[in-house]
Amino acid sequence: MSASSYDVLIIGSGPGGYIAAVRCGQLGLKTAIIEKYPTLGGTCLNVGCIPSKAVLESTELYHKATAQFAEHGIAADNLRADLPRMMERKDKVVSKVCDGVVYLMKKNKVDILHGVASFEDATTVRVVPTDGGNGEEQRLTARNIIIATGSKPSTLPFITLDKERVITSTEALALRELPKHLIIVGGGVIGLELGSVYARLGSKVSVVEYTDAIIPSMDRTLGKELLRSLKKQGLEFYLSHKVTAVAREGETVKLTATPAAGGADLQLEGDYCLVSVGRRPYTDGLNLAAARVEVDEKGRVKVNDELQTNVPGIWALGDVVRGAMLAHKASDEGVFVAERIAGQKPHVNYLLIPNVVYTWPEVAGVGYTEEQLKEQGLAYKSGSFPFSASGRALAGADTEGLVKVLTAADTDEILGVHMIGARIADIVAEAVAVMSFRGAAEDVALMSHAHPTYAEAFKEACLNASGLGALNM
Known part of the structure; x- marks a missing residue:
């Protein structure tokens, strides 16, 4: 040795x-x-x-x-x-x-x-x-x-991961056949990204989530917007459902879940089940x-x-x-x-480490969520700007989503930025940079942004948070 x-x-x-x-x-x-x-x-x-x-x-x-x-x-x-x-x-x-x-x-x-x-x-x-x-x-x-x-x-105690039909993200990234019906346990980042992959290719995708929202750790506005968008893309969602059984029978996987509101159990059958309940x-x-x-x-x-x-x-x-x-x-x-x-x-x-979801539209957030500010009793202002009003988004036919900016009510310091839309994974870096220097919404509003760009939506949301109207499309 x-x-x-x-x-x-x-x-x-x-x-x-x-x-x-x-x-x-x-x-x-x-x-x-x-x-x-x-x-x-x-x-x-x-x-x-x-x-x-x-x-x-x-x-x-x-x-x-x-x-x-x-x-x-x-x-x-x-x-x-x-x-x-x-x-x-x-x-x-x-x-x-x-x-x-x-x-x-x-x-x-x-x-x-x-x-x-x-x-x-x-x-x-x-x-x-x-x-x-x-x-x-x-x-x-x-x-x-x-x-x-x-x-x-991670998995749930009653689920056996055979890594063939009941799989993790590792196996989902190595499939050589397209699932007919992919069942996903968990509505977090990994499940939604991989669900997007296979839904785009034609698979039926069903997402079963224990809480009442997808991406529940992020600002609730983002979860609502993303849910609406992914439904348009064909994904189906069962929120507030507790999975109680996942069993493989040959080439079929059967899932049972109990709705929080009561009533009959949900029964789903697919050829693959992705268990995405964290790590x-x-x-x-x-x-x-x-x-x-x-x-x-x-x-x-x-x-x-x-x-x-x-x-x-x-x-x-x-x-x-x-x-x-x-x-x-x-x-x-x-x-x-x-x-x-x-x-x-x-x-x-x-606090300034951004969280990103690489679905389309992309989702990103940094700083405090609106729910956290309310929970802490902090006085804040909120401003937003929709991509449907962005000239660049209209030109690119990517008009879904918005930018939301949360600021301190007394100082205008940016406390949180939450975005959903095209190019968001890259745009959030600007928010991180400004917040690193404890910048105010007005600071961003005064910065020149190239026109037309998706990043202008951040500037416009800051203008709105500062009490000013939109300047551009």
Whole structure:
């Protein structure tokens, strides 16, 4: 068994782990990263963010061709969707992005080890190779160890995931046949994005959600608008329904759910059931007890405000700790931890980490929701602007949605921005930038925005929140 010593040892190569490794390398720290799978990038790059956006883009183009091209004066007859080819393109995108992470590791002199990591004590990690036993087992020591092992899909106690017909998002991103009827348990981000993919291609899609709204953690206005839009696209929804059984019978999956309002149980039959009820922190096999690292009641690694565990020199970040399970949150924390280790004093403002849903229309929110402001008793003003009044949206035939801006009643400071519409995933960055400097709605109203653009809707909503009327279309 070989042994090596490092300044920083990172377990997990997702957006938190690999970004931490890059920053550690840039800061001159001797760094190694351990990944149990053959490719770097974690869930996000391999079976999450990147592949889902690849197939969302492909199916969005197909949907536009079938539903909107005629309006633009483009005749596109005899179109067909080739799902296997879409998946092949997705695989190529994933491969290219993962190769880019390897390049970044080499560029920043980060050692890469493929194997299963487990703690032997607070400063020592054992790495058992995962290449079929051809590699050599290693024992690594480090002054600092970062746990960045991410998360895995959750399920319900009575549901058996066979990963063939009763599947998670991982399998849903690798199907080579189009489902006839895809049943989705959960109306959150992952379920709606993948539901959009298959509905666009012609599958019947049924979403069963326990609460009374989709994307329930976001501003309620967004959920209402998105529900209306997705229904137009053919998705059907059963809100306020508690799933009580999911069973596979041959090529059929049967779901039973009880409505909160009472009455007869809902019975659905489909050929696939996607279980999308969230994700759980993944620490399996780490042997945290050997390092005396504590976890909470939800299985998350306990950390303080500096992302340090209860054990000096051991840090944790991303999905494996408290907070939103977002790739960019993990990346921000990766930079934060690396710079803390180097003696710097970085900062992460968790309120200003945006949340995005990549359906079409896209959805994004940052800051306080209107429900949170009401709950806290904060005085606020609200302004909005519909894309139906946007010249750019009209020209692009993407007029669904709106931008809503929430401001402090006394200072006009922007407290929250909630958007649904075209290009929203990119436009929300402007809101984050302004809010990072505690900007007011009037500040945005005074900024010049190129015309015509979708981003003008943000300016117009700020004008409305400040008590001024719309200036543009």
